[in-house]
Amino acid sequence: MGILDNLNDMQKKAAAKVDGPVLILAGAGSGKTRTVTYRIAHMVLEKGISPYKILAVTFTNKAAKEMKERVEAIIGEDAGKILVSTFHSFGVRLLRMYGSQLGYEPNFNIYDTDDQKKLISDIMKRIGINDKNLKPATILGNISKLKEDGIGPEEIETKFYMQNIKDVQAVYKKYNSALIKNNAMDFSDILVNTNKLLDIPEIRERIQERYHYVMVDEYQDTNNIQYKIVNKIASKYRNLCVVGDEDQSIYGFRGANIENILNFEKDYPDAYVVKLEQNYRSTENILKAANNMIKLNESSKGKNLWTEKNGGDLINMYEARHARDESNYVVDEIYKLLKKGKTYKDITILYRTNAQSRIFEETFIRTGIPYKVFGGMQFYQRKEIKDVIAYLNLINNPKDGLSLSRVINIPKRKIGAKTIEKLQIFAEENDISVFEAISKMDEVGVPSSAKLGLQHFYNTISGIIEESECLSVSEIYDRVLKDTGYIKYLEIEDDKADVRIENIEELKNSIYEMEKEEESLTLSEYLEKTSLVAATDDLDEGDNYVKLMTIHNSKGLEFPVVFIVGMEDEMFPSSRAEFDPKELEEERRLCYVAITRAEEKLYFCYATERDIYGRTSYMRQKSRFIDEIPSHLIEMKNAVIERVEKVENKMAKPAEKIENFNPLKAKVEDNNSPYSRGEKVSHKKFGLGIVRAVEDGQRIVIEFREGLKKFPLMAADKFITKL
DNA sequence: TATATCGTTGTTTTT
């Protein structure tokens, strides 16, 4: 009786094959984590492999933590010797040790997306790019892509199709050198530089010798640079085990390359391939829905998930008149579920975009349902938190000019944009940090009104830096608040002071928590953790509340009851994916992920009206994905008419109406019409619009920014152009 | 330099 007898036949095969390249194609809910943890346990306990030799890479900290705990439950404290880490944490770890070879100091800071955008917009201003069509976010997207494809600013060739290539190139160059000057890395740098380190023969060999066995989870979501990193480390001993599911590849937009998993057998012709198809999570009906949908994807290699949980409830579908009604319906259903013995923590609401959480939050607050939103405007992105973190960043790494410029005038010290610019220019010309430039403010020639504030700022920060060596993170944190008077500043200047101060308290608690777990937590480590947290890292299955999150954030999780809301065309699939077959496939995979999160009960909801940008969008259609599921698996709950009456009676704010227009009676499609529903058009006066209906072949209804408009079809061509 | 007010514009998805 060995450890692996706890697994089913296929899982056992996957876990027993320890040497050489292994590809585990693990369908949703097929016991992937179980297989991998038993595989590791088998390696250590039965194969005599040193746990130090094992590296397991996961996608989130939560997954890493869970894997470590589950291995520990089988093999005991030896589990602590295995390195289970995310790509980014692994990279940072390496870069703290060897980053000096690339010109970084070990206390480098990590910039998140907001920091990156700020830096880029500063650079754009400085070099005088004020093209309205060229937003920092766009340039950032280009830069990240180039970086991760290994293309430096010098190497951009005209063959790359990219608008404003010259501007991108100029910003890219400055951006990179600014990061280095600031002793900072962005998310891409962490991966790119890790890869660079592995190109240094001594380091590569050291790592290869350290980790004879490499495992990668969620391999379908690795990007090109992660692919390089993994394959470099594993190239010597070739003990590479990758686990994934091509049908769950949903991060294409950030560079994930589904080809990595599809081509594994080409990369390693001797790969041992195992498919895990028995699903332990969901009922038969839920799985059938998922299977039927995903088989429409060309990217799908084809697999057939099966389960012993025969039958099960049908998928419950509800058409709401308005998004408000949708959330009310969900609340009604939650109450029913509670009566049937479910608790709040069994229930999760999934949606395509973060903005959708809002209406549910309002409804849950009104009805007293406990809930928690994961992701979205994250804790660490809030203004007050970013301010305090910026102070800590600056103390950790005084070269960080970006963090400096964020807080130099917060609280107000009479230091304006002009003064900061002068300091920046001086710093650049003399090749020193901005912080150092402050100490030479007489040479810089700052306005005399700013001098006192600058001096004060400088003294405060350098005072804390001097002492920081012998202070804990929470002590440094206290010093920052006290010495800068930040709380007082909020009380005086900020009308949301109470909430912000509460958040700052919460930040302090989180520091305490971390220090409890790790006594010798350094400032640098703390900051690293805060920049690499994922939305669901702090999800605790024990807490009793309804969970709300995007489908992306739900990957790897499972819940007894799942509501997938906003199942409307233009929302899901996203309007941006409509015309691109590849993106549509990714949306479909996303839907597949959503469906396969559910264990027992699955709901689809959509609304025919919904407020978007403060305006109502009418006649929204149910998602095409719903039609891809066999109708006998779906139970339609309410006919729209019946519901409309009910809702109109209780709606506080009736939906806007245009004269003589009844959305319910309007003919939605007309095959003889030159226009079709959902088509995007442009109008001379009203701008962009979407065709909502063609009435009796006579009139066309178009939704514009300022609402619905009707035109006689005959005259439409004069004003309207198809896009 | 700091604030007030108006107008524009946008929304996928995230480590």
Place this chain on the structure above:
DNA sequence: CAACGATATA
């Protein structure tokens, strides 16, 4: 609806 930027004014 917000968040952000540009412009005006103290």
